[in-house]
Amino acid sequence: MTRRLVVVTAGLTVPSSTRLLAEQLAEAVTAQVTARGEGLEVEVIEVRELAAELASYMTSGGIPTPALVRVREQVSSADGLVAVTPVFNAGYSGLFKMFFDALDPDALTGMPVLIGATAGTARHQLVLDHAMRPLFAYLRAAVVPTAVFAATEDFGSHGLSDRIARAAAELAAALLAQDGYAVGGFAPDLAARPRRTAGTAVDEDVTPFADLLHGHAGTD
Amino acid sequence: MQFGVFSVGDVTIDPTTGRAPSEAERIESMTRIALKAEEVGLDVFATGEHHNPPFVVSSPTTHLGYIAAKTERLLLSTSTTLITTNDPVKIAEDYAFLQHLSGGRVDLMMGRGNTGPVYPWFGKDIRDGIKLAVENYHLLRTLWREPVVNWQGRFRTPLQGYTSTPAPLDGTPPFVWHGSIRSTEIAEQAAYYGDGFFHNHIFWNSEHTEQMVRLYRRRFEHYGHGAADQAIVGLGGQVFMADTEAEAKRFFRPYFDNAPVYGHGPSLEDFSTMTPLTVGTPEQVIERTLGFADYAGDYQRQLFLVDHAGLPTEVVLEQLEILGREVVPVLRAEFERRRPAHVPSDPPTHASLVAAGPDSPHHLVEPARASLVEEGVTRPSRDRARA
Numbered sequence: 001m002t003r004r005l006v007v008v009t010a011g012l013t014v015p016s017s018t019r020l021l022a023e024q025l026a027e028a029v030t031a032q033v034t035a036r037g038e039g040l041e042v043e044v045i046e047v048r049e050l051a052a053e054l055a056s057y058m059t060s061g062g063i064p065t066p067a068l069v070r071v072r073e074q075v076s077s078a079d080g081l082v083a084v085t086p087v088f089n090a091g092y093s094g095l096f097k098m099f100f101d102a103l104d105p106d107a108l109t110g111m112p113v114l115i116g117a118t119a120g121t122a123r124h125q126l127v128l129d130h131a132m133r134p135l136f137a138y139l140r141a142a143v144v145p146t147a148v149f150a151a152t153e154d155f156g157s158h159g160l161s162d163r164i165a166r167a168a169a170e171l172a173a174a175l176l177a178q179d180g181y182a183v184g185g186f187a188p189d190l191a192a193r194p195r196r197t198a199g200t201a202v203d204e205d206v207t208p209f210a211d212l213l214h215g216h217a218g219t220d
Numbered sequence: 221m222q223f224g225v226f227s228v229g230d231v232t233i234d235p236t237t238g239r240a241p242s243e244a245e246r247i248e249s250m251t252r253i254a255l256k257a258e259e260v261g262l263d264v265f266a267t268g269e270h271h272n273p274p275f276v277v278s279s280p281t282t283h284l285g286y287i288a289a290k291t292e293r294l295l296l297s298t299s300t301t302l303i304t305t306n307d308p309v310k311i312a313e314d315y316a317f318l319q320h321l322s323g324g325r326v327d328l329m330m331g332r333g334n335t336g337p338v339y340p341w342f343g344k345d346i347r348d349g350i351k352l353a354v355e356n357y358h359l360l361r362t363l364w365r366e367p368v369v370n371w372q373g374r375f376r377t378p379l380q381g382y383t384s385t386p387a388p389l390d391g392t393p394p395f396v397w398h399g400s401i402r403s404t405e406i407a408e409q410a411a412y413y414g415d416g417f418f419h420n421h422i423f424w425n426s427e428h429t430e431q432m433v434r435l436y437r438r439r440f441e442h443y444g445h446g447a448a449d450q451a452i453v454g455l456g457g458q459v460f461m462a463d464t465e466a467e468a469k470r471f472f473r474p475y476f477d478n479a480p481v482y483g484h485g486p487s488l489e490d491f492s493t494m495t496p497l498t499v500g501t502p503e504q505v506i507e508r509t510l511g512f513a514d515y516a517g518d519y520q521r522q523l524f525l526v527d528h529a530g531l532p533t534e535v536v537l538e539q540l541e542i543l544g545r546e547v548v549p550v551l552r553a554e555f556e557r558r559r560p561a562h563v564p565s566d567p568p569t570h571a572s573l574v575a576a577g578p579d580s581p582h583h584l585v586e587p588a589r590a591s592l593v594e595e596g597v598t599r600p601s602r603d604r605a606r607a
Contacts, residue, residue: 059485061423063494069425202431206404206439209412209588216355218362218371 002039003175005029006078010047010085010096018118019046021150022084025116028168029082038176045071047099054098069200072103076198080112080175081141087119087127092135100135104199108141111196112174114167116148125149144170221555221565223548224264225257225540226299226456226523229277232530235478240530243276247283249533254287256537258294260544266299266329266523271338281314288322295569296322299523300331300399303360304352305342307376312363312384319389324570329397329418330357344375350405357409361585364393391578395568397454400432407432411439411451412588414581416567418454422525423481425494429455430515437517443588445581449560452567454521455512458497461542465500472499479529502546510554518559520567522551
């Protein structure tokens with residue numbers, strides 16, 4: 001069975017060190033997954049290419065453009081996510097945040113996520129744990145323990161490749177462990193079947209009106 | 221099929237002159253738009269309701285009563301009546317009164333209102349929006365259908381031996397629509413009562429509208445009011461017309477680019493692709509509008525938004541002339557041509573509801589329940605409450 005890994009990278013320049021880190025993470029995850037005898041398909045989303053669409057979405061009261069609809073479905077149907085941002089002014093970039101603001105609140109529920117960030121200096125590294133991790137915790141994603149920060153000086157260092165390998169191993173394990181969810185106990189395990197939705201389609205499973213009216217009919 | 225205009229009632233600066241109309245001018249402008257709608261052969265004028273700037277439309281029945289006195293044929297409606305923050309007792313009184321004044325030329329569209337800060341001014345909480353819509357509307361239906369009401373709910377003071385006056389004209393409550401862009405609960409509510417469902421349509425992509433309408437139609441059939449394609453559907457539309465597409469875009473672009481809601485965002489061209497907005501020739505508007513039925517099914521009411529974004533009143537009146545004289549006659553003929561015989565052309569009107577007689581389902585508070593009881597699906601709510 002081949003899994004799907006979506007990589008969201010929010011670098012602005014070409015070439016971009018954010019993109020470079022994202023690719024190294026994706027390659028490492030692929031290596032870890034294939035080493036376990038499984039397949040992995042990697043799809044990269046360059047947030048920069050969606051910049052105008054995101055602005056349009058934000059300024060039109062939330063009308064999704066066709067490209068955003070596709071991307072939202074692509075993200076929510078993935079088995080795992082790598083998310084990498086440059087650090088701007090001691091936080092993730094505005095564009096990076098806009099991307100995740102344009103997703104459904106349940107878009108990432110229970111999804112294994114590896115977070116990464118790049119900056120000119122290592123002094124920004126706490127952005128990972130003080131900004132990115134809370135963002136994904138709010139979205140109920142399952143962020144792996146190791147997050148990867150790459151300052152300019154880190155590229156080419158052993159320390160960085162070690163951290164990439166460790167983070168990739170954690171994400172690969174989380175990715176593959178999802179199949180274990182199929183083995184249930186006596187009762188349905190709700191936590192094992194996270195409600196995840198791209199939010200691009202109307203939920204046909206509507207609450208019957210009798211339930212909505214219950215307690216509000218004025219007679220009971 | 222019914223055609224008309226719906227207004228948000230906003231006071232917006234004309235971006236080409238930098239001037240905003242006064243509140244008096246805006247109210248007068250809306251009145252002129254309503255009168256023009258009748259003059260050019262449109263069927264419906266619907267006013268919004270808001271209780272905060274930059275809107276003027278805080279008192280719809282006052283306005284509609286005035287318009288009723290100046291018109292003969294025009295159907296007066298709302299887009300929307302706030303079923304959350306208004307007292308349903310006052311809605312029952314006001315709109316029954318308007319029925320009497322207008323000779324039954326009234327229906328209403330229920331809406332929740334999406335501005336959080338407005339709710340507390342009326343002692344409510346936006347987080348209760350759906351529950352308020354459910355409880356208040358059920359009470360409104362009861363007030364219009366039962367001569368003496370004993371009632372206790374969660375959101376307003378209980379009623380003991382209360383009679384709403386005046387009773388609906390000819391003992392026949394007005395037809396009601398429920399408007400919602402995203403909330404499936406409201407589509408479900410419309411389906412449950414066999415009421416109309418209106419999708420604003422103009423601030424969302426057509427795939428979304430299609431799914432919301434399909435859900436309503438499916439549940440309308442489930443509750444036994446008829447086949448899915450017989451459900452009563454209304455759609456919004458947004459148009460600006462000129463002799464050529466280029467001229468229409470040239471004139472409308474500054475209004476689009478600075479409009480509340482979507483201004484300074486997507487381009488006119490992108491927005492025209494994403495939503496039903498059509499800026500072009502009358503022929504283009506006809507073609508686009510006819511296409512709505514391809515995904516929403518044959519429907520009963522089409523309302524156009526024409527008077528927003530600071531457009532001068534004279535321009536809006538000219539748009540109404542084009543709509544009434546060139547566009548709507550063709551739409552009427554073409555929509556009827558494609559409509560199967562068993563699908564109603566018009567939504568219920570006062571005349572048709574009176575003709576249906578006092579035993580028709582319209583006079584039941586819960587018409588769905590009766591048909592479900594026949595199928596043995598459920599028991600009447602009173603029995604359930606006692607059990």
